[in-house]
Amino acid sequence: MSRTLDVAVIAGDGIGPEVIAEAVTVLRAAVPADTTVTTTEYPFGAGHFLATGTILGDDDLAALRRHDVILLGAVGGDPRDPRLAGGIIERGLLLRLRFAFDHYVNLRPTVILPGVESPLRDPGIVDFVVVREGTEGPYAGTGGSIRTGTPQEIASEVSVNTAYGVERVVRYAFTLAETRRKQLTLVHKTNVMSYAGSLWQRTVDAVAAEHPDVEVGYQHVDAATIHLVTNPSRFDVIVTDNLFGDIITDLAGAISGGIGLAASGNINPDGTYPSMFEPVHGSAPDIAGKNVADPTAAILSVALLLEQQGYPEAAASITAAVTADLAERGTTTRSTHEVGSAIAGRLTHH
Amino acid sequence: MSRTLDVAVIAGDGIGPEVIAEAVTVLRAAVPADTTVTTTEYPFGAGHFLATGTILGDDDLAALRRHDVILLGAVGGDPRDPRLAGGIIERGLLLRLRFAFDHYVNLRPTVILPGVESPLRDPGIVDFVVVREGTEGPYAGTGGSIRTGTPQEIASEVSVNTAYGVERVVRYAFTLAETRRKQLTLVHKTNVMSYAGSLWQRTVDAVAAEHPDVEVGYQHVDAATIHLVTNPSRFDVIVTDNLFGDIITDLAGAISGGIGLAASGNINPDGTYPSMFEPVHGSAPDIAGKNVADPTAAILSVALLLEQQGYPEAAASITAAVTADLAERGTTTRSTHEVGSAIAGRLTHH
Ligand SMILES: CC(C)[C@H](C(=O)O)[C@@H](O)C(=O)O
Numbered sequence: 132m133s134r135t136l137d138v139a140v141i142a143g144d145g146i147g148p149e150v151i152a153e154a155v156t157v158l159r160a161a162v163p164a165d166t167t168v169t170t171t172e173y174p175f176g177a178g179h180f181l182a183t184g185t186i187l188g189d190d191d192l193a194a195l196r197r198h199d200v201i202l203l204g205a206v207g208g209d210p211r212d213p214r215l216a217g218g219i220i221e222r223g224l225l226l227r228l229r230f231a232f233d234h235y236v237n238l239r240p241t242v243i244l245p246g247v248e249s250p251l252r253d254p255g256i257v258d259f260v261v262v263r264e265g266t267e268g269p270y271a272g273t274g275g276s277i278r279t280g281t282p283q284e285i286a287s288e289v290s291v292n293t294a295y296g297v298e299r300v301v302r303y304a305f306t307l308a309e310t311r312r313k314q315l316t317l318v319h320k321t322n323v324m325s326y327a328g329s330l331w332q333r334t335v336d337a338v339a340a341e342h343p344d345v346e347v348g349y350q351h352v353d354a355a356t357i358h359l360v361t362n363p364s365r366f367d368v369i370v371t372d373n374l375f376g377d378i379i380t381d382l383a384g385a386i387s388g389g390i391g392l393a394a395s396g397n398i399n400p401d402g403t404y405p406s407m408f409e410p411v412h413g414s415a416p417d418i419a420g421k422n423v424a425d426p427t428a429a430i431l432s433v434a435l436l437l438e439q440q441g442y443p444e445a446a447a448s449i450t451a452a453v454t455a456d457l458a459e460r461g462t463t464t465r466s467t468h469e470v471g472s473a474i475a476g477r478l479t480h481h
Numbered sequence: 482m483s484r485t486l487d488v489a490v491i492a493g494d495g496i497g498p499e500v501i502a503e504a505v506t507v508l509r510a511a512v513p514a515d516t517t518v519t520t521t522e523y524p525f526g527a528g529h530f531l532a533t534g535t536i537l538g539d540d541d542l543a544a545l546r547r548h549d550v551i552l553l554g555a556v557g558g559d560p561r562d563p564r565l566a567g568g569i570i571e572r573g574l575l576l577r578l579r580f581a582f583d584h585y586v587n588l589r590p591t592v593i594l595p596g597v598e599s600p601l602r603d604p605g606i607v608d609f610v611v612v613r614e615g616t617e618g619p620y621a622g623t624g625g626s627i628r629t630g631t632p633q634e635i636a637s638e639v640s641v642n643t644a645y646g647v648e649r650v651v652r653y654a655f656t657l658a659e660t661r662r663k664q665l666t667l668v669h670k671t672n673v674m675s676y677a678g679s680l681w682q683r684t685v686d687a688v689a690a691e692h693p694d695v696e697v698g699y700q701h702v703d704a705a706t707i708h709l710v711t712n713p714s715r716f717d718v719i720v721t722d723n724l725f726g727d728i729i730t731d732l733a734g735a736i737s738g739g740i741g742l743a744a745s746g747n748i749n750p751d752g753t754y755p756s757m758f759e760p761v762h763g764s765a766p767d768i769a770g771k772n773v774a775d776p777t778a779a780i781l782s783v784a785l786l787l788e789q790q791g792y793p794e795a796a797a798s799i800t801a802a803v804t805a806d807l808a809e810r811g812t813t814t815r816s817t818h819e820v821g822s823a824i825a826g827r828l829t830h831h
């Protein structure tokens with residue numbers, strides 16, 4: 132029986148194309164022999180917008196939707212370019228995709244792999260997953276401003292949280308915890324954001340009743356940042372809202388050896404829409420085109436992609452290859468392409 | 482010429498009374514001989530609420546307002562007590578005071594003092610101040626929910642940002658930067674919270690024009706958490722909104738040797754209302770009453786209090802005493818009272 136894995140590739144801006152080239156090589160090397168990978172490249176990003184005036188149209192969404200899955204590098208141009216102000220690319224492309232394709236689970240695993248140096252003196256064994264909600268919260272985009280530009284300006288941002296949206300991501304997190312060390316921590320700020328916080332806390336309490344074997348804890352987001360630097364090994368599965376998840380996963384990336392290793396999945400668990408996998412890092416325009424960016428986060432995102440697409444063994448082989456490569460890497464400086472080739476070269480099906 | 486310093490003391494819950502006792506001893510020891518310190522104790526906190534049903538009434542506010550300044554320990558009871566759910570004490574007492582007394586500058590200095598071990602392997606020289614806005618943003622408390630408790634529940638939280646509120650705190654931060662290393666970093670999430678972000682960015686740009694010698698930078702809050710663990714020495718003055726400031730100052734406390742050392746001031750720079758000084762840490766009910774809590778953060782909050790009340794030399798003498806004490810402290814375990822006495826004992830005016 133032969134299978135096809137039909138991947139839409141949005142390499143994006145800056146270092147995106149470099150790291151995605153290596154990730155695609157690894158993807159092809161990792162899949163079983165009976166699977167054909169087809170890739171279709173889409174040009175979206177800041178560069179495309181500046182050249183064409185288009186960020187992502189409805190027809191583009193329709194085209195992307197026909198693929199099994201999306202692999203994204205990084206999007207975003209020069210942060211000082213006034214034509215890109217206000218996160219127009221981030222919101223018009225990245226967030227638009229997450230919302231349009233109902234990527235309600237933003238999955239961000241954090242592991243300190245052997246041989247990787249953490250900025251923490253004594254991190255212990257770190258292996259947790261942040262399940263970040265992806266389609267609600269302060270990312271809903273329902274803010275506004277009046278009297279803009281005057282001394283009477285008022286700008287507001289609205290965090291929207293629904294029972295529907297919170298429950299499904301909380302259920303996902305509990306199911307994930309069942310396959311791991313069975314510890315779940317809700318991270319929120321219930322003492323200040325009391326309406327949203329109450330909804331999250333009540334939902335976790337209700338779903339917890341169906342998972343008596345999962346140990347449930349709670350931390351305010353401010354306290355969570357403390358624990359992430361003083362005792363990160365205490366975490367197994369963290370479930371949290373879109374904004375808190377954004378913040379703590381960058382911190383988690385930093386403590387686990389850098390954002391150059393942090394992978395993520397924007398997942399629609401229902402399978403109604405294609406899921407999207409991307410490194411947590413940005414487009415890093417300052418180092419773009421120099422063949423120095425670390426493609427490991429993009430490659431680990433391919434492992435998440437394969438896992439979600441029903442190739443657990445191929446996913447595990449990538450993780451094993453990355454682990455072996457990192458253990459050997461030491462302090463040698465290698466190019467983007469050298470790292471990609473080294474990892475691809477370790478894969479059984481290469 | 483003799484002066485009186487009239488301090489309202491809210492020791493609060495948990496370890497609050499223990500650390501405040503030491504802080505008051507240090508306060509009395511630090512002021513010049515011609516100054517009389519009077520303290521008036523107020524019983525507010527979770528314990529008071531559970532005993533009396535009152536959190537903070539209008540008459541209480543009127544009484545507090547008559548003092549020069551407020552010293553607060555920590556408020557908050559057992560987090561699992563359902564009578565205290567939803568941050569009723571935090572919002573009804575701490576946030577109520579910040580809002581009623583227009584504490585629009587929440588000042589949180591971060592220094593790694595000599596002899597203090599950071600959880601970071603190589604923090605470098607860390608000396609920055611976070612100027613957190615204290616009266617707006619997602620703390621405005623203007624959220625709500627409908628269909629509460631049903632599968633159709635929608636809970637919202639509204640972040641309110643005004644030109645008036647942002648400008649005054651940004652001005653304060655620039656003025657502070659002028660007295661320091663002249664570097665100011667705005668931390669926000671302008672690429673997602675684009676209305677509030679635009680107001681903050683435009684305000685910083687406008688005020689920057691009046692301070693051509695201050696170097697101005699910007700970081701998204703997620704990226705800021707990375708820099709706080711990989712390169713915290715890059716920061717001098719950070720200006721940010723209420724929620725982002727809450728999160729990054731706990732992280733800042735953690736990297737600088739623990740929240741047991743982090744002091745803060747809730748300041749009304751106009752002098753219309755009394756300012757309030759408090760350690761960043763909470764009431765820590767688990768270690769309360771054991772004489773083991775570190776009173777250093779409360780003592781350093783007294784230094785901030787004295788600075789703001791026009792006693793810069795007394796403030797500096799406390800900082801010097803704490804620095805000397807920490808350098809000597811090493812790994813010895815001392816009681817709350819021993820630490821307080823050691824620091825008070827070093828003060829000239831003792
Ligand atoms: C680029 C930005 C909109 C995005 C986010 O805030 O979600 C990024 O920080 C991330 O974490 O994927």
Ligand SMILES: CC(C)[C@H](C(=O)O)[C@@H](O)C(=O)O
Pocket residue numbers: 322323353571572575576727761
């Ligand atoms: C207790 C809580 C309401 C408070 C806040 O969020 O401001 C605390 O975390 C702080 O930082 O002073």
